[in-house]
Amino acid sequence: MNPSSASHIRPVPRRFRWRLNATSVITVTTVSVLVLLALLAIFADWLAPYNPLQQNLIKALQGPSAQHWLGTDDLGRDVLSRLIYGCRIAIIAAAEATAIAIILGVPLGLFIGYKGGWWDWVVMRMVEAIVSIPGIMVAIVIIALLGPGLHRAMIALGILFSTSFLRLARGVVLAEREEVYVRSARVVGAPDSRILLRHILPNIAPPLIVQVTLTVGAVLLAEAGLSFIGLGVQPPNASWGTMLNTAAAYMDLNWFLAIPPGLAIIVTVLSVNLLGDVIRDSIGRGIAVGPRSETATASTDTDVPAAGAAANPLPPREDEVLRVEGLRVVVGEGAGVPVITDLSFGISRGETMGLVGESGSGKTMTGLAILGLMSAGLRTTQGSIVLNGKDLRTLSRRQIEQVRGNEVAMVFQDPTTSLNPAFTVGSQIAEVLRTRQGLSQKQAWARVVELIDRVGIPRPEERARAYPHELSGGMAQRIAIARALSCNPSLLIADEPTTALDVTVQQEILDLFRDLQDEFGMAILFVTHDLAVAADICDRISVMYAGEMVETAEVGALFASPRHPYTRGLLSAMPHASDRNPPLPTIRGNVPRPGSWPTGCRFSNRCDFRIAACEARVPLTGTDRLVRCIRADELQLERAS
Amino acid sequence: MTDRPLLEINDLWVTYWGRSLLGLSGRPFHAVKGANLSIRPGETLGLVGESGSGKSSIANTVLGLVPAAGGSMRFGDEDLAGMGTRYPSNVRKQIQAVFQDPYSSLNPSMTVEEIVTEPLRVHTTMGRSERRQRAVELLELVSLSREHLERHPHQFSGGQRQRIAIASALALQPRLIVLDEPVSALDVSTQNQIINLLYERRDALGIAYLLIAHDLALVHHISDRIAVMYLGHIVEEGPSDRVYRRPAHPYTKALLDAVPLLDPQAQRARRAARKAAPAIDAPRVSTTGCPYQNRCPHVMPRCQTEMPPAYAVDGGGTASCFLHADRPAVLPASGTGKAA
Numbered sequence: 001m002n003p004s005s006a007s008h009i010r011p012v013p014r015r016f017r018w019r020l021n022a023t024s025v026i027t028v029t030t031v032s033v034l035v036l037l038a039l040l041a042i043f044a045d046w047l048a049p050y051n052p053l054q055q056n057l058i059k060a061l062q063g064p065s066a067q068h069w070l071g072t073d074d075l076g077r078d079v080l081s082r083l084i085y086g087c088r089i090a091i092i093a094a095a096e097a098t099a100i101a102i103i104l105g106v107p108l109g110l111f112i113g114y115k116g117g118w119w120d121w122v123v124m125r126m127v128e129a130i131v132s133i134p135g136i137m138v139a140i141v142i143i144a145l146l147g148p149g150l151h152r153a154m155i156a157l158g159i160l161f162s163t164s165f166l167r168l169a170r171g172v173v174l175a176e177r178e179e180v181y182v183r184s185a186r187v188v189g190a191p192d193s194r195i196l197l198r199h200i201l202p203n204i205a206p207p208l209i210v211q212v213t214l215t216v217g218a219v220l221l222a223e224a225g226l227s228f229i230g231l232g233v234q235p236p237n238a239s240w241g242t243m244l245n246t247a248a249a250y251m252d253l254n255w256f257l258a259i260p261p262g263l264a265i266i267v268t269v270l271s272v273n274l275l276g277d278v279i280r281d282s283i284g285r286g287i288a289v290g291p292r293s294e295t296a297t298a299s300t301d302t303d304v305p306a307a308g309a310a311a312n313p314l315p316p317r318e319d320e321v322l323r324v325e326g327l328r329v330v331v332g333e334g335a336g337v338p339v340i341t342d343l344s345f346g347i348s349r350g351e352t353m354g355l356v357g358e359s360g361s362g363k364t365m366t367g368l369a370i371l372g373l374m375s376a377g378l379r380t381t382q383g384s385i386v387l388n389g390k391d392l393r394t395l396s397r398r399q400i401e402q403v404r405g406n407e408v409a410m411v412f413q414d415p416t417t418s419l420n421p422a423f424t425v426g427s428q429i430a431e432v433l434r435t436r437q438g439l440s441q442k443q444a445w446a447r448v449v450e451l452i453d454r455v456g457i458p459r460p461e462e463r464a465r466a467y468p469h470e471l472s473g474g475m476a477q478r479i480a481i482a483r484a485l486s487c488n489p490s491l492l493i494a495d496e497p498t499t500a501l502d503v504t505v506q507q508e509i510l511d512l513f514r515d516l517q518d519e520f521g522m523a524i525l526f527v528t529h530d531l532a533v534a535a536d537i538c539d540r541i542s543v544m545y546a547g548e549m550v551e552t553a554e555v556g557a558l559f560a561s562p563r564h565p566y567t568r569g570l571l572s573a574m575p576h577a578s579d580r581n582p583p584l585p586t587i588r589g590n591v592p593r594p595g596s597w598p599t600g601c602r603f604s605n606r607c608d609f610r611i612a613a614c615e616a617r618v619p620l621t622g623t624d625r626l627v628r629c630i631r632a633d634e635l636q637l638e639r640a641s
Numbered sequence: 642m643t644d645r646p647l648l649e650i651n652d653l654w655v656t657y658w659g660r661s662l663l664g665l666s667g668r669p670f671h672a673v674k675g676a677n678l679s680i681r682p683g684e685t686l687g688l689v690g691e692s693g694s695g696k697s698s699i700a701n702t703v704l705g706l707v708p709a710a711g712g713s714m715r716f717g718d719e720d721l722a723g724m725g726t727r728y729p730s731n732v733r734k735q736i737q738a739v740f741q742d743p744y745s746s747l748n749p750s751m752t753v754e755e756i757v758t759e760p761l762r763v764h765t766t767m768g769r770s771e772r773r774q775r776a777v778e779l780l781e782l783v784s785l786s787r788e789h790l791e792r793h794p795h796q797f798s799g800g801q802r803q804r805i806a807i808a809s810a811l812a813l814q815p816r817l818i819v820l821d822e823p824v825s826a827l828d829v830s831t832q833n834q835i836i837n838l839l840y841e842r843r844d845a846l847g848i849a850y851l852l853i854a855h856d857l858a859l860v861h862h863i864s865d866r867i868a869v870m871y872l873g874h875i876v877e878e879g880p881s882d883r884v885y886r887r888p889a890h891p892y893t894k895a896l897l898d899a900v901p902l903l904d905p906q907a908q909r910a911r912r913a914a915r916k917a918a919p920a921i922d923a924p925r926v927s928t929t930g931c932p933y934q935n936r937c938p939h940v941m942p943r944c945q946t947e948m949p950p951a952y953a954v955d956g957g958g959t960a961s962c963f964l965h966a967d968r969p970a971v972l973p974a975s976g977t978g979k980a981a
Contacts, residue, residue: 179745180740180741180742180745180746181745181746181747181748181749183706183738183740183746184738184740184746184747184748184806184809185748185759186705186706187704187705187706187733187736187737187738188733188737188759188760188763188809189728189730189733189734189760189763189764190759190763191763194763199748199751202748202750202751203748203749203750205750358828358829358830359799359828473692502691502692502855503691503855503856503896503899503900504691504895504896504899506899506901507899507901507915510901511912511915511916514912529828529829530829530901531829531903532900532901532902532903533901535901535902535903535904535905535908536901536902536905536908536912555905556905556906559903559904559905569830570829570830571903573829573830573832573833574829574903575832575856575858575859575862576858576859576900576902576903581840581862581863582836582837582840582841582862582863583837583840583841584833584836584837584862585833586830586831586833586834586837587830587831588834590798590800590801590828590831591798591828591830591831606830
């Protein structure tokens with residue numbers, strides 16, 4: 001590892017800056033267009049050069065001139081003035097129809113979504129009836145009943161658009177209703193109205209706001225359309241729709257008449273829709289909490305490995321299947337925020353190595369990094385991952401895909417979501433066999449039954465035809481294991497494979513892992529947060545904390561004499577470790593998030609044995625067992641005495 | 642045991658109706674089949690079981706989120722079972738809850754102050770400044786402080802969120818708090834912080850807890866008594882230490898043995914012993930007799946036809962198992978009567 005490359009901070013790439021600017025340019029432009037529109041509407045009486053209704057038949061159908069910037073219409077009225085007064089109509093129309101749509105749709109949608117049952121059924125059937133008729137037809141029918149005119153047309157549009165608000169509100173409430181915070185509110189005793197308005201409504205605001213902007217755009221278009229066919233604003237009043245109507249009639253004599261109202265409609269609707277996009281994006285950003293990039297620079301500086309650490313790599317073990325050396329994973333642009341640093345370990349054939357740690361320790365990330373399956377934004381920047389002699393970091397995407405499934409396979413935490421619900425479990429395993437090993441349909445199926453039998457499922461032929469939801473959690477995990485084993489991988493990565501299961505089932509699955517390893521001899525990387533599970537299944541355990549390995553030892557040695565204060569803290573915090581009433585032993589504070597790791601020893605802010613020297617980075621030291629603590633030897637003595 | 646129970650549950654049934662394709666009501670599923678439980682004031686009852694055992698259904702029924710299908714549930718002088726899901730304010734105030742997942746149990750759009758004082762707004766006429774005063778007191782009770790009032794839940798870690806949830810549950814000074822897997826979503830190093838906090842608050846404020854969890858070892862630390870559920874039945878009940886150290890029901894024993902030990906040597910020995918035992922291959926659910934008969938190493942012919950009543954056990958409590966048939970039966974077999 002080269003310290004200078006790690007501490008060198010690259011400037012933010014050009015592309016990123018440009019994107020930032022593009023977003024703000026769009027925001028500024030759309031907001032200014034809409035503000036301009038509002039100003040024109042409010043101050044139309046002062047801004048318009050002429051009375052929009054004043055006719056001058058002598059000057060009819062003129063093109064743009066110094067007197068009439070946008071020309072005149074068929075009755076010699078000033079087009080610019082009519083356009084400005086049209087803004088007023090557009091804003092009134094949009095506000096009116098959208099308000100009616102919200103007032104009708106949102107409360108009703110909230111109500112039926114929350115109540116469900118009979119109410120929901122009746123209202124939804126009515127909504128379906130309305131939306132099954134073309135919208136303009138519904139509007140025409142309503143106008144036929146109410147009579148033409150702007151306000152009546154807008155009532156019609158409001159009713160029409162209320163269905164989309166109703167369906168949106170109902171859909172979101174149906175999802176939110178099941179949230180635990182709603183259950184908490186019911187336990188507190190909040191009445192239904194309060195739960196809906198105070199608890200649920202704020203959380204469904206983001207999609208509603210976006211819907212508002214979309215509706216405003218649609219209303220503007222619909223108003224223009226209705227006025228165009230003579231059902232909206234009535235002549236002689238000016239609206240963009242009636243102006244288009246006029247323009248259409250005199251297309252041959254003055255084609256320019258269509259341009260101003262047409263452009264006005266396009267620019268306004270486009271602005272409103274773009275604003276909706278911007279609002280949606282900014283709302284999403286407020287809730288997501290990732291590692292903060294401001295702190296990235298600080299932690300990059302401290303990430304230089306302590307002297308001697310890099311010079312003292314662990315000697316390769318016998319018959320190694322996997323060797324990870326000096327791995328570093330970061331998230332974000334530029335230098336990024338480190339998530340895993342200076343990680344080195346190896347696993348031999350037939351060995352199970354445990355990667356133990358709490359959330360944020362980087363243990364799951366390590367498994368995904370080996371498979372090249374990290375989510376967007378994460379990347380490995382240093383180190384090597386050598387599997388059967390090949391460095392996976394240097395392989396192309398295609399080559400990695402070949403390795404995945406053939407040489408390395410993975411079993412995930414939740415078996416019910418890692419299997420595809422749309423296919424039978426047998427066909428999911430057969431697919432792997434056919435694509436990877438080129439077996440025929442028949443051969444693959446025979447092997448599937450054999451594998452399902454091997455993972456201890458009774459009546460394998462029958463179970464191979466089951467869908468994932470027809471199996472219990474333990475059974476589904478056995479299927480996931482069978483699928484992982486189907487290509488006889490040399491490395492199996494198991495990420496919390498028993499965490500979602502009941503303890504009695506967990507015990508069976510752990511036994512299965514042991515038996516399969518005895519038979520197939522693959523290496524297993526077992527990722528877990530549960531030290532007791534690791535004690536049961538692993539030969540060797542590495543404890544991870546805040547993105548780095550803090551201790552590695554043979555399983556017996558680790559549990560007999562933990563050397564890192566964090567390992568010791570974890571062990572004594574296990575529920576069945578202590579035999580007494582509270583207060584139970586704890587580790588104070590919380591696991592720090594990536595980006596806010598302490599400088600020096602990352603455990604130092606929670607450690608009871610901290611000294612001044614812990615401020616500096618601590619190397620991983622030792623020969624047969626490794627520990628990242630400068631006081632490890634001394635603390636060992638304290639325990640013995 | 643002279644003091645009256647705070648919560649007394651007798652022959653409780655909880656039934657869900659499945660929905661068939663046409664929206665008509667389908668077949669009933671009995672999640673709880675005749676459960677008997679009681680909690681005295683200030684006492685903690687641990688309710689343990691695996692997924693599908695019915696433990697959360699009991700919690701939801703006590704909280705009035707799900708109606709009881711049969712049996713009785715008395716809280717002080719109030720008949721909860723008769724109220725369905727509409728508890729009056731004076732009952733609601735006294736029964737609060739802390740749920741499992743601190744990431745979804747706090748409303749993301751509310752501030753900590755709003756979350757903690759929500760019960761006060763619903764049930765009291767306190768003014769804004771008075772509520773804020775109380776919010777600060779409550780946060781201090783859970784080792785948070787005034788500076789956290791204005792923040793939103795996403796700014797906190799899992800353990801801190803659970804502290805906020807506890808502060809909110811304490812706001813009305815309830816007499817019973819239902820804790821539904823309160824620490825199972827937390828990191829090992831923060832789990833014990835929350836357990837210690839719950840323990841301290843209970844002793845200081847005299848609150849009773851109904852603690853729902855899947856981990857017997859964890860429940861044992863904080864409970865006075867433990868009840869073990871299996872497929873809708875309470876199969877064993879008794880003082881915490883007795884159940885944990887001398888389990889009387891074969892299922893309780895299996896549950897304890899399934900938790901891996903921290904000692905690799907001992908664990909290896911246990912695995913070897915397990916391997917030597919004959920494998921059981923039968924469906925988990927049985928229609929008549931004892932619910933555990935298909936997985937029980939001690940199964941007798943009698944277990945297949947008869948549901949065992951709850952027999953008294955040495956050291957306190959009961960076990961619904963014919964292994965203890967030499968002792969007097971204190972409760973009739975659960976699930977024999979049908980839901981009302």
